[in-house]
Amino acid sequence: MYGMVNRGIEQMVVLHHGVEVWERIKREAGVDVEMFISNEAYADEMTFQLVAAASSVLGAPQDALLRAFGEHWVLRTAEEGYGGLMSAGGSSLPEFLLNLPNFHTRVVMVFPNLQPPRFACTDVGPNSLHLHYRTHRAGLTHFVVGLIQGLGKRFGTEATATVLESKAEGADHDLFLVEWKSPVA
Numbered sequence: 001m002y003g004m005v006n007r008g009i010e011q012m013v014v015l016h017h018g019v020e021v022w023e024r025i026k027r028e029a030g031v032d033v034e035m036f037i038s039n040e041a042y043a044d045e046m047t048f049q050l051v052a053a054a055s056s057v058l059g060a061p062q063d064a065l066l067r068a069f070g071e072h073w074v075l076r077t078a079e080e081g082y083g084g085l086m087s088a089g090g091s092s093l094p095e096f097l098l099n100l101p102n103f104h105t106r107v108v109m110v111f112p113n114l115q116p117p118r119f120a121c122t123d124v125g126p127n128s129l130h131l132h133y134r135t136h137r138a139g140l141t142h143f144v145v146g147l148i149q150g151l152g153k154r155f156g157t158e159a160t161a162t163v164l165e166s167k168a169e170g171a172d173h174d175l176f177l178v179e180w181k182s183p184v185a
């Protein structure tokens with residue numbers, strides 16, 4: 001994955017735990033990279049090793065870390081680096097979710113070798129929808145849950161994502177029920 005992802009993890013860890021803890025996590029992960037470069041590609045494995053090492057050093061389950069990272073990604077990493085792209089995604093949670101299937105086609109202009117996730121929306125109601133998530137990568141289900149929570153916060157809309165079906169348990173792809181309350185005026 002592009003270095004932007006590892007940089008995002010670094011930013012989140014350093015923010016909450018400081019730079020020494022981050023150095024310890026990198027050592028434990030066996031990652032010998034002083035500084036990640038956003039638009040350079042790194043092995044996916046490196047990202048997963050960093051998450052696993054963060055889990056053991058911080059004593060937090062990987063799923064919880066991935067959810068926290070999803071929120072951080074939306075609220076800080078993507079917003080600070082690519083705020084314009086985020087704004088173009090929509091001005092409310094449901095609008096953003098409905099635009100999500102096309103979102104990474106714009107991101108490809110910045111990261112040409114992106115291997116993006118694929119999203120689809122079905123069963124769209126006034127306060128819920130089904131979000132289908134397809135990827136060749138394993139283990140990112142809870143990252144998506146965190147991304148949706150982060151989007152809820154971005155738009156001041158209480159939102160939940162419930163995993164209805166997961167690829168890890170034999171389904172074709174991950175399926176989430178996303179529910180939201182209308183924002184308080």
Ligand code: HEM
Nearest residue numbers: 001002004078082085086107111114115116117135137147
């Ligand atoms: C401007 C904002 C964003 C940028 C620049 C961006 C960029 C990226 C990059 C560089 C990757 C790594 C993939 C690779 O290197 O092949 C990635 C992965 C991913 N992105 Fe985004 N992204 C943005 C916003 C979002 C949003 C809003 C969502 C969903 C709500 C999202 C969902 C994901 C997921 C789930 C992955 C993991 C890859 C996979 O599933 O295989 N991203 N994105």
